[in-house]
Amino acid sequence: MSTALSVNLNKIALLRNSREGDFPSVLAHGKICLEAGADGLTVHPRPDQRHIRPSDVYQLAHLVSQHDGIEFNIEGNPFAVAQGSYPGLLQLVEETRPHQCTLVPDSNDQLTSDHGFDLTNSTKELEPIIAKLHQLGVRISLFMDPDPEQIRLASALGVERIELYTGPYAERFNLNSKQTDADLKRYRSAVEVATQCGLEVNAGHDLNLDNLPAFLAIPNIAEVSIGHALTVDALNMGLSQAVRAYRTICQQ
Template identity: 45%
Template structure:
């Protein structure tokens, strides 16, 4: 079954715009779980422009499904992970000034570095996922780091979905199949929405988890948060059943 992990960064952006606690991030996480999501994802950045480091600490205490913490393994990020020990850490090579994640790891170039990081995180009891583009050579290199999973960066798929979804999904299908052959779990995220999610899952039987934030929060403005979470869950049901 493919699990839905909801990225709540955009809810924190809204809260921070007024400097108070509205919306309440902890209550939102509780509600999202109650509405059916199987995980909560956060991506704290050094400037804390949305999710703050203290949010991560507070979320660890109340999340009852799985807490997935994404980020570039800088010293501050690693210190936070050592303290919080989330169920999953997703390593993302984003620059401090990146608006959002915009590339996967060059695992071949950074293979030794990632191997050391992965070993430490697994020693803390965290499942580790490496964010990468759907390239077979990168999947092969990721397997040598000891990572548990990869997260496929799906912006290219989402961009091509409306014009040629078969061509768009082809490299992801191949990458997921290779990951499965190598014993790696497969996650996916970035620009997934109610239009393109079901097709991706149907084409990737290895898909263990999707992380969705921006589109889901935008949909919730019109459709309501409870209804939106359940609509996204419904996109994942046809293949599961």
């Protein structure tokens, strides 16, 4: 089973936002990623619009709609309220109908996503949101830590997928081989529990060309979402070649 590669375009948008105008163009670089073989595109719009803006979401949704077999994934905090021209995650999803919506428990002041949902506390809040997304015909993925108990709670919510937060694995990779082996064993067990519960498994956060092959030795990873490392690699090898390098690993 190969793993789908969804390219996260946040860092292209971050660079664009450092100046006036539309350079570099998020839409143009999304096209480059698809032409290079990416299986999908991911965006994570935030209320502060530090990178992806609502206009990017609309443009990329249209772009993906013109390509058969390509998926659009919108990530975000389902509890973030509308702010300025940011209409809220659910409205963006309703207006663009992505293939997948990945719900992430990040606050406005976080630099980046750094933990999964604690469903012992947030289940009741998530239930109406999940029902709404299912009414829209959107596949739902919950951003989760590799915790079997939490994964079982995710399954009980009726979502189709989880996305395993891989930050801790990536941070410790190559620092200590025993720790890396222990991390991989933990993620493997998490994937096995998810599969037994009928959930498909995505993964993401700080995966790169060095640590991705070992992680994808774990069976049944449906999709990885990669942005920061891929953008950094693109500075050295070009965006098209970077996408191809990651996709080669995902196809092996």
